[in-house]
Amino acid sequence: VQHLVVDEMPRQMKPGLENLNDGVIAIIMTIILLEIPMPKAGYGGYFYFIRNIAVFLVSFFIVAEFWYENRQFLMLVQKATKQIVVLNFLFLATLSMIPILTKWLMQTPNRLAAVTYGVVQLLVQLFNYWLFYSGQKQTFRDQQSYRLFFDRIIVLRLISTLGVNLLLIILAILSPNFSIVAYIASPIISLLYPESL
Amino acid sequence: VQHLVVDEMPRQMKPGLENLNDGVIAIIMTIILLEIPMPKAGYGGYFYFIRNIAVFLVSFFIVAEFWYENRQFLMLVQKATKQIVVLNFLFLATLSMIPILTKWLMQTPNRLAAVTYGVVQLLVQLFNYWLFYSGQKQTFRDQQSYRLFFDRIIVLRLISTLGVNLLLIILAILSPNFSIVAYIASPIISLLYPESL
């Protein structure tokens, strides 16, 4: 029974976790779509519609990029232990806020919106890397060289993520409008970038 | 044919049941997200936004904890017989009400809200344990010792669940405000707790 609970259950839990993630992220990706009203008559109504579509597209691709990273990181997870499940929920919970914060940032680009966005995006990335680190520990438990390789990747990524995000948060305090461009551009650039690992 | 209907179909039905569960629970987890309006200008609007986010997060993690338990319990199910399918739908139907009841409880914490929440949460847990019990009977049909082990777990859990929940419902009648803290805290504590089985 000990074996069942400690070993077998987390192993079987993993596909379930991925499946739930896909469902939750599919909703997060499309949630802004629900709020786009039909264009009103006239070209003014049309441009307002286009702007709404632009907000949707930005939020869509930001969440898409996080989905892609998360799926890659989960590949290294063999056993969805309770710790990994909780980390994953923290990732999903913070990710859920990205669409509404993106919308806020794009519609009323002020300091408060930019700082909030920056903090939440940093949390999303930290939970995601933590997940990566936990998975990597499981997969390469006995492969010293792999672990070192991935540890170096994680440390490098973590430093750059923390650095970039803290800089962006400071930028958001000093000059919100400028930081917005960076916030919106960075995940999209990273999505279009050849390979992320 | 008898064999097909009694044995093969429930066995094939099981992954479908898990998949539907993931879909329905993904929606239940994120349903409150849809109702969070963008923060209005000023710090008052921001604090109202934060409060909405807090309600969402609480509901999110409560449903997440139930998803995790349910997935664990379904692992013991080999054949999704009609009885198990119906139990599972009763679990999902009662779980569906958790987000709106959480919101109600957090926004207007009165006796009616607290008692309703308590009764629904008790039902969710009872259906979930019943599912666990049915699955356990299937898996360990011929393994007397395992069955005894799990039967003891279920009886203990059931007694503690019933006890805690009835106490909370009484508390909700006597002092609603106090019971709310307990309602919100308990599933989150249980989620953060190392292993639940």
Added chain:
Amino acid sequence: VQHLVVDEMPRQMKPGLENLNDGVIAIIMTIILLEIPMPKAGYGGYFYFIRNIAVFLVSFFIVAEFWYENRQFLMLVQKATKQIVVLNFLFLATLSMIPILTKWLMQTPNRLAAVTYGVVQLLVQLFNYWLFYSGQKQTFRDQQSYRLFFDRIIVLRLISTLGVNLLLIILAILSPNFSIVAYIASPIISLLYPESL
């Protein structure tokens, strides 16, 4: 290539069809949930809330019963040919209307609502049986006895479904209020019934 298109693709299409079905049906099951407002102060508001929950639960279990039947029927499908895919979409499209029609029927139980509900439910069942029939033809192509067995089941079911539904539609014209009870009760009885095949 001929072989690939005629044989391999429909075979690989099948799990995709089931997965899409689970997603679409998860949404259909929970769609009414989105429209339930939080209870307003006072017992009047509470009873209105309970009534909304009741409408949700009825619609939830009706759709759940159709999901269960559909999943059973799809088990007999080996290759999701274009014909089966189209039939399945017709099933999903008509099923999508059940929640709003259930709500309409329960809130303003008049002749128009009852007849519309009756016709749509009949269509859902016809598309579902047609799917069953197509799947059964695939699975038992060379097993004469099985085919006869299932053909008899389908013919019997079809006759009883058509008979019951046409009677209910006539009843809906003559006495809408009475037919409503029958409409709501029948799928729930069928869900709670031991085995449906």
Added chain:
Amino acid sequence: VQHLVVDEMPRQMKPGLENLNDGVIAIIMTIILLEIPMPKAGYGGYFYFIRNIAVFLVSFFIVAEFWYENRQFLMLVQKATKQIVVLNFLFLATLSMIPILTKWLMQTPNRLAAVTYGVVQLLVQLFNYWLFYSGQKQTFRDQQSYRLFFDRIIVLRLISTLGVNLLLIILAILSPNFSIVAYIASPIISLLYPESL
């Protein structure tokens, strides 16, 4: 590690991509359903309801047809490389706009709506074919004859798609009302057509 990142990860990513697609497309298919209000009293209200249902059904089957094509095309994909993931997200993002554009086109059939619809539908198809082409290159890397066969299919389809769509866009500029019938009819005809490949 090189091997892991270049070969193993994209291979494992593929089922995840399909699963996310199913989730996102399930939402896109049913999104209009959320906006159908219950019929108001009287036959006028009923006909308005029927019209809303008709808009939903048209959008549902158009998206369904794209889902079917996309699932077929993804069958040829062995490894979900970053390029394929990005193409797939571009497909999903443009597809997301079909429901609201269909509604717009059916409710206020003017030139602007018809041209917008035409351009978006063309993009959806181009991203989908591009996906097909990338998948085909992977699967038949070493099978010259297959590649030639599929290349010919893709070129023919691309020419006909581009031709038909550009004609429809010109038609939309000249006579919007007429083009609408063509827009709505074409994916539905293609869905009901025996085999699409």
